[in-house]
Every structure is written in C-alpha cells, then in structure tokens.
Amino acid sequence: MMLSRPCTSLLMFAIVAALPVATRAEDNLLKHTEFKMKGEEVVGWDDRSMTKQKVSVDSEAGHAAARTALRVDIDKDGSTHHGAILQNVRVKPETTYRISGDIKAGSKRMAYIQIKQWTGRKQEERITTGNNEKEGQWESLSEQFTTGKETTLLQVHCRFRMSQEHIGKAAWFANLSLVEVTGDAQKPDAAPDADKPAADGTDEPAAPAVAQSSQGLGHQGQQTR
Numbered sequence: 001m002m003l004s005r006p007c008t009s010l011l012m013f014a015i016v017a018a019l020p021v022a023t024r025a026e027d028n029l030l031k032h033t034e035f036k037m038k039g040e041e042v043v044g045w046d047d048r049s050m051t052k053q054k055v056s057v058d059s060e061a062g063h064a065a066a067r068t069a070l071r072v073d074i075d076k077d078g079s080t081h082h083g084a085i086l087q088n089v090r091v092k093p094e095t096t097y098r099i100s101g102d103i104k105a106g107s108k109r110m111a112y113i114q115i116k117q118w119t120g121r122k123q124e125e126r127i128t129t130g131n132n133e134k135e136g137q138w139e140s141l142s143e144q145f146t147t148g149k150e151t152t153l154l155q156v157h158c159r160f161r162m163s164q165e166h167i168g169k170a171a172w173f174a175n176l177s178l179v180e181v182t183g184d185a186q187k188p189d190a191a192p193d194a195d196k197p198a199a200d201g202t203d204e205p206a207a208p209a210v211a212q213s214s215q216g217l218g219h220q221g222q223q224t225r
Contacts (some may be wrong), residue, residue: 005180018019020110020206026179026180027178027179027180028178028179029089029091029097029178029179030087030089030156030176030177031044032044032045032086032087032111033069033175033176033177034066034067034068035057035069035070036057037056037057038066040055042045042055042057042070042085044087044089045070045085045086045125046085046086046087047083047084047159048084048085048086049078049081049084049085049162050078050081050083051076051077051078051079051081051083051162052076053072053073053074053075053076053078053083053160053162054072054073054074054075055070055071055072055073055085056071056073057070057071058070058071058172059067059170059197061104061174062104062138063102063104063172063174063175064138065136065175066102066174066175068174069104069172069173069174070085070158070172070173070174071170071171071172072085072158072160072170072171072172073169073170074160074162074166074167074168074169074171075167075168075174076162076167077162077163077167078161078162078163078164079163079164081162082159082160082161082163083159083160083161084114084157084158084159085157085158085173086135086156086157086158087155087156088153088155088156089153089154089155089156089178089225091147091151091152091153091154091155092147092152092180093147093148093149093150093152094146094147094148094149095146095147095180096144096145096146096147096178096180096181096182097144097145097146097147097154097178097179097181098142098143098144098145098177098178098179098181099115099127099129099142099143099145099156099176099177099178100140100141100142100143100175100176100177100178101113101129101140101141101142101158101173101174101176101177102138102139102140102141102173102174102175102176103132103138103141103171103172103173103174104132104136104137104138104139104171104172104174105132105135105136105140105160105169105170105171105172106112106135106136106166106168106169106170106171107135107165107166108131108132108133108134108135108167109132109133109161110131110160110161110166110169110171111131111132111158111159111160111161111171111172111173112128112129112130112131112132112141112159113128113129113141113143113156113157113158113159113173113176114126114127114128114129114156114157114159115127115128115143115145115154115156116154116155116156116157117147117148117151117153117154118151118152118153118154118155119148119150119151119152122126124148124151125145125148127143127145128143128159129141131141132171136171138172138174140175144181149155154178156176156178157174158173165175
C-alpha cells in the first residue's frame with residue numbers, strides 16, 4: 001500500500017524525533033579540545049598546578065588526527081606534586097560516561113587523565129586512566145564510570161608528573177573526549193588496575209567556584225598539588 005505524502009512526512013518525522021537522545025549521547029561534553037592560547041593561558045582550560053610549568057599549544061606534535069595538542073614542558077622541580085590543567089563539565093547524576101584521550105610523554109608513566117566528581121563543593125570519587133606506558137609515542141587512554149547520586153559537576157584533569165627527574169621532558173594531550181554512554185554501549189566497570197595512579201595522594205581538592213561556568217574557573221580556585 002502506497003503512503004500519501006503527508007503520511008510519509010509524519011513517519012519520517014517520528015523516526016527523526018526518536019534519534020536525538022542517541023545522537024546527543026555521543027556529543028563531546030568537553031569544549032576547546034582544539035587547543036588555543038590567549039596570551040599565556042590555554043583558552044577554556046585552567047592551570048591549577050602548584051608549580052607552574054611551560055604550557056603551550058603544539059601544532060607539530062605528530063598526532064595522526066588532531067591538529068593541535070596541549071603541551072607541557074617541565075622546566076621546574078615540582079617535587080612529588082602532579083600538575084593539573086582542567087576543565088569543568090556539568091553532568092547528570094547516576095549516569096555513565098566515558099573519558100578518553102591521547103597522551104604522549106618524554107618518559108614512561110609521566111602523564112594520565114583524571115576525573116574528579118563534585119557534589120556542590122564536596123569532592124566525591126576520583127577516576128583515573130592508566131599512565132602512558134611508552135616513551136615519546138602517542139597512546140590512547142580511556143575509562144568508563146558512573147556519576148554519583150548527587151554529582152552534577154566533573155573536573156577533567158590533564159595530569160603530569162613534574163619531579164626533578166622529569167625536568168627537560170614534556171607531556172602532550174590531544175583528542176580529548178567526554179561522552180555519555182547509553183544502551184548497549186554500557187559495560188560493567190573494569191576491575192581496579194594496579195598500573196593506574198591511585199587517587200594519587202599528592203594533591204588537595206580544588207573546589208569549583210559555584211558561580212563559574214563549565215568552561216573553566218579562571219584563577220579563583222585553589223591550586224592542585
């Protein structure tokens with residue numbers, strides 16, 4: 001039976017109307033992932049490192065897809081503290097997300113990505129990817145997690161070690177993504193990985209400023225150690 005043009009239009013509308021939830025689930029919640037500098041700051045990102053290092057945007061980082069990468073050159077001894085360049089993202093409670101990104105570093109186990117969950121000004125669970133396991137090569141890291149019952153904000157941290165042994169070396173971050181995971185794409189949380197940095201214990205919470213937007217806190221928050 002042939003459908004009339006109005007019926008066909010209504011059918012197509014119904015199909016399209018059912019798509020947005022699945023489509024939005026794959027949207028990258030991170031902004032400014034094609035890194036740009038404004039003066040000495042990375043647009044949309046906040047450097048909370050206790051010991052400030054040389055931060056730049058590298059357009060010749062050798063990544064196969066990303067046009068630019070965030071680059072951190074370690075030129076000062078930051079002791080046991082891990083540097084952190086972060087972005088705030090508004091999220092939904094009890095929802096599964098996946099953080100992923102590509103990392104390259106001048107020494108093994110120098111860099112990783114970390115998620116901090118916040119309920120108001122209280123820090124909740126931390127999630128970390130593994131460290132880079134190679135030297136001077138791009139590696140893809142990811143981790144899937146579920147937000148807490150009252151979590152409404154995440155901090156996505158690009159983290160890097162900056163002890164004396166790392167002076168003269170650099171870490172790069174590119175192709176960063178935070179997406180909501182729905183339906184069949186969900187999977188059980190992986191077992192703890194001994195190679196992952198354990199909520200490293202080398203830093204203190206940097207509470208988000210309530211009035212700030214999800215694209216960075218400027219310089220009003222505490223620094224991360």
